[in-house]
Amino acid sequence: MTDETQVVQIFKTIDATVGLELLVIIVTAIILIVAVQRTLSWVGNRLQGKKRLNLLVMVPFIRLAIILITFVVIVPLLIEPSIQNMVALLGTVAVALGFALKDYVSSLIAGIVAIGERNYRNGDWIRVGDIYGEVCHVGMRTVEVVTPDDDRVLIPHALLWNQAIFNSNNGDARLQCAADFYLHPQHDGIRVKQLLEDVALTSPFLYIDKPIIVIVKEEPWGTHYRLKAYPVDAAQQFRFTSDLTVRGKTMLLKCDVRFAVVPAVSDSE
């Protein structure tokens, strides 16, 4: 009986006016969030490079700000904002959520952490497990990724707690791409290295102010060349890698460089 009285004391009496006020505040917040998300995403997708990323990055921050402001405005309408009341209410809510919606809340908190730590932002290219794609929306519970095959994948933020997240461009407009060439070991390495550098240097997709690197590794079956360079825009990475591969292959064949042939069946068999 005493507990019931205490709970009643925490909450204010909600009459029709307060109810309407709450409704207006919540609806306004939702409309604002949707408007901001859609407008900034739409404008951002019509821009290029750094401008696009800078604009898209703002979306989750603005949404979080709107939610916090809404929360701060709503709470005094519902309860007497004393420390005692706040502790009692939040404690109760925390226990209830902890049991009933543990994973959901975990994702929500991870979402706030992800926004704060900027682990991934809109426009970043990330890999989580086997999923690789461009972040197109950082929601409160999930991050939305579009893969190169145009699949839309929703990844819960909670994966942040126990899984590595690879961010290929980390807020930058450019990311490094690599094209692999597996060659027969008998060839002029210096010439091939120079040739591959020229292949990258003459690619129409190349961002010329970033370095071009050729890494050479000798393997038991031949020589592995890895040509690394940056495209002008992260979205061009697949066309860029294809261009490097196709033109690299053509040039190597023109110079009579043979490609490594690995036996399909191992010697032990």
Next chain:
Amino acid sequence: MNRFHAISKSGKTTDTLGSEENGVWTFVSPPDYEIPGLPAHSAMANAWVTFKQIFRRVDESSQTLVKQESDLRSLSHVRLEHLVPFLDLRIVSEALNASVVDWLATDDSGRSVKWIIGQPYTDHAQTVRLWGERHQAITIASPSCEQILAGKVSWLDDWPKNGQLWVLPNLEHCFLRHPDGLKFVRLLFERIDSGRFGRGMIGCDSWAWSFLQRIWPVSQADVLTLQAFDGLRLVQLLSGMTASRSDKRVRFRSAANGEDILTVPSDADQVHSEITRLAAHCRGNVGIALHYWRRCLRSEAETDTRKPNDQEETEQKNELSEESVWVASVLPEPVLPVGMEEDSTLLLHVLLIHGGLPGSVLSELLPLSYPLCMMLLQRLQRIGFVQYRNDRWSIHELAYSFVRNLLHGRAYLVDDF
């Protein structure tokens, strides 16, 4: 060839060559190139137009203004030739000569080659060629695209020997952005650096230069470029051009508000904001500024054929000693339609890097098939982005500013000017 007249700041007409005095034609080191700025209100207007373009690719407001100016008609070629004749590049080559006279007089084998970097449409090749003729230098023709791709470096073996002065007007046509297309320029740079080629002058387009500097950097001390045309220089140039061909007083008036943008001759030293805007829009590129200026000039349609009364007769007498030319308020510029951006951007970029290209080599330089390249070129030609001249596809003068902004916005390699 037309004689060029320039007007000094005092408004006095002088017979050509006052270049050094009035500083219209000046060659400077590339870091000293001063891109003209916009007046604050024009900068805001430009930012607003750019912002609007994010939402709407074709600026409808510009169409409304053109409609308002529909009463005016474009000038005939004869009249245009009178008001804005084509540049006499001999004057530019004279200014170039003045800039290199010390270098030519000294015998410094360490600095045997001068590099003249030209912004697009300023015809640096002809300027260098004319300079070469003045000094009886041997003009070296650039190799064909087929020669470049085949790597036939015998072209370099025919270089003038015995210390004879030479000029290579088009370095931009001596390479291709292709793994096989860099052999020539690398050898060329190497032999020039070693001093084997003796004394000479090389002209190069600013876009090609930007790319080649990533391959073989050259000391800035040996590089010259035409100084940017700011509002004042542009006024001096346009006034000089008009004064050289017209006996009348010519008033260039804004079609939007009737203000005098330029009056020739005039004692005033003021530069109208429209000229400043034009200079800033063209980033000081005189070739493009003249193209815009020609395209913006209009005359009134002669529709009234009734007999004049006394007052009108007096006005007509005044008109005999003065003529008005209207200047359209909107710079004629094409806009790239949505949906043809990525491949078109690659195509436009490769054309700029090479100072124009024959259609046959495009598929060698781009990850696009030959039919696709030709289809894109035809479409771009229809909307005024590219033109086909002298067997080469190149960017249209009026599309250049848009294309440069587009490429710069997308972080493609652009020139320094």
